Amino acid sequence: MTAVHAEPTAPVVTDEPARSARAVTALTVRQVRRAAVLVTALAAAMSALVAATHASTIGNAAQAESLTALAANPAIRTLFGEPTNLADPGGFTVWRTGIFLAVLIGAWSLLVTTRVTRGEEDAGRVDLLLAGPLPARHLLQRQLAVLLTAAAAAGAAATAALLASGTDPAGAAVHGTGLALTGMFFAATGALAAQIFPARSGATGSAVAVLAAGLMLRMVGDGADALGWIRWLTPFGLTGLTRPYDTNRWLPLLVLAASTAAMTAAAVFAGRRDVRGGWLNPAPGRPPRLALLDSVPAFALRRMLRPLAGWAAGIGAYFLLVGLIAQSMITFLADNPHFANLASQAGFAGLDAVEGYAASLFALLALPVGGFAAARITAFFADETGGRLTLLCAGPRTRRWAAGAEILVTAGGAVVLVLVAGAATAAGATLSGAPLSVAESLAGAVNVLPVALLSLGAAVLALGVAPRLMGWISAVPGIGGFLLLVTADSVNAPHWVAQLSPFAHLARVPAESPHLTAAAVMLLVGSTAVFVGLTTYGRRDLAA
């Protein structure tokens, strides 16, 4: 018989629920911290940079006044929001960065929220967490607390940067609070959507649709005086209505705060549901739809069609609006020729003719189309890590071939998106009577395709070489190049710095003829990246 030497020790019982709740908070922080730091830093850096360069951009009060007149034009207002006090560095910063940052913080907040809530649930990891003493409702509350704080931090960073730049504290506070509340509103929207829809894709898609609709409402409200009240219905409109550095109204912020609180409460209330269930559960069965299942490329096309339709709807709606307001822009600038010069100084060169106007806006098209391409390759990698590719890879084909099919189909999707943008712009221009032909419009849209394909190339390169860093690497040509160009222009960096951006080599089609050499170089770089990425991908071990 074995002698027992040690006294049996009772396990140390601590406050289990509280400890697991803290663990969940810590987990959520880990899941969001890296991107949260980046978004916060971007909000601070952009605000500080634009505020610091205000003097060199605006020069004197007379120029500010002229710019105010330009910015008051309905078309400009539709695109960039209603300007408040452009003579003030803070007011100018709000006008230049406000909507961009609001969309950035809002979009990031909702994406990260659906990822850590419904995404983790889809993956089955939430089941493990909830096997502990923590109730499901508390899990959601803990996650929301972290996500709302992250969104608030981004807004606070903008306030801090503007305060550090020496702008009016009240304006900085109003602007930062508006950004923070916008982020929090969309985090809550994402959380609510994650309770309603039983899959991450549906939750993300519907929350993005809310954001896009909010942005559209803001554009309509800013563009048409008679419909100005519509801005009370959207976070982007409400932040505009606060008029930072001007009247600094707090009432719109209160409305936004109340909506955010209501949305958060609704999400928490809707959280009373079955884990892995939702409030909109699809029918339990359906007859098979066998189209596009007969080969790997066909299946890649099948998986792309629904996301492509979403992206096409968003891009099409935006560029239809661009076309619709074209005539208003052209008329205004024709009546006030001296504004063309001012506009170019303020960074909107060549807006005096419809071709220049269209070219400026088509350059932006490279961002969503490149984003679409990167998102498809990201989804392909998610299929790999999720183990869904394994069965296809066990079939008689090389992995390189399967990935190649995915890339070709994605490139096809990118072409469709630029054509949709071109057609939508032409349709809007025709409706508003602007002199922009379908051919010019399509040429302008197709012109940005090489930049979007650079993003695709970067994503494929990442797929082969460093798939875990795909989000960062694929953002380099598009978002990175765009920010580089804007920043280099703002701080008067040496010429070659801006030349690193693909956007610097984009001809202003249809105002100019395309830079075929630059386009060829970009396509060559993109193809090389695809080739290297595919080669490495064929050799590396399959994840999962």
Place this chain on the structure above:
Amino acid sequence: MRTAKLSKHYGPVRALDQLDLEVAAGEVFGFLGPNGAGKSTTIRLLLGLAQPTAGTAHLFDVPAADVASAHRHLAYVPADVALWPQLTGAEILELLARTGPGTDRDYQAELVDRFALDVNKPARTYSTGNRQKVALIAAFATRARLLILDEPTSGLDPLMEREFRTAVREARDRGQSVFLSSHQLAEVEAVCDRVAILRAGRLAEVATVSDLRRLHRTEIEVSFTGELPDLETMPGVDTVETVAPGHIRFSLAGPPGPALWALVSADIATLSVREPSLEEIFLAYYGEAIR
């Protein structure tokens, strides 16, 4: 299928070390080992999903890395079946049939019936067992020469487990080879011709199930009325235990004759001889490490 000195190292970890294995055509081959022994790593190397650090693997005399050729005659069921959540079972079976190595659609329909799979549900709603059924039906319905099954029945209920064994036998009757990695020792015992046992990335044994038994000790339990003979000194006898007065248990390796002769003098009342189950053999291989 054959491998020669097949090795896979992840940094300093030797997931698989110098594996030499050969599976003949038409054979059902069991691949045993505890978690982390390197079973799934071996299968990933065989499928070309990962590159070996050293050594070679060939399927039908084609290097495993040449997947376009090798996979023309192969079907696979992963240990953890992941499916596209929005596709229904029928759609996934269609996809795998159209992109796979050729499928017998009639047999596929029969298997759907036998495995009682509701193919109209989206994969999102499938349990682990149902996802495994989809992959199993897709694999068994192919006319591939080799079926590689990685723990295919871990989520199946006993009824479905029986269907699985039937399907394996049908595959063998058609001349298909089956490479079955499994934890279900009873299942391996029931369907496999030969078994390989893997331990910490190295091959511990390859033998038929009956040979494995012979290599191991038989357990004998005897009750008697007379005097207990001195068994301890007899060759092959080990661990004599007294269960109750006049009732002993001992293990025996080698021929049982001498021990039985000795016991005859003790007036045997009851005698039971039990061959070790594969589970006991398995535990004998790995148990020491745990104890």
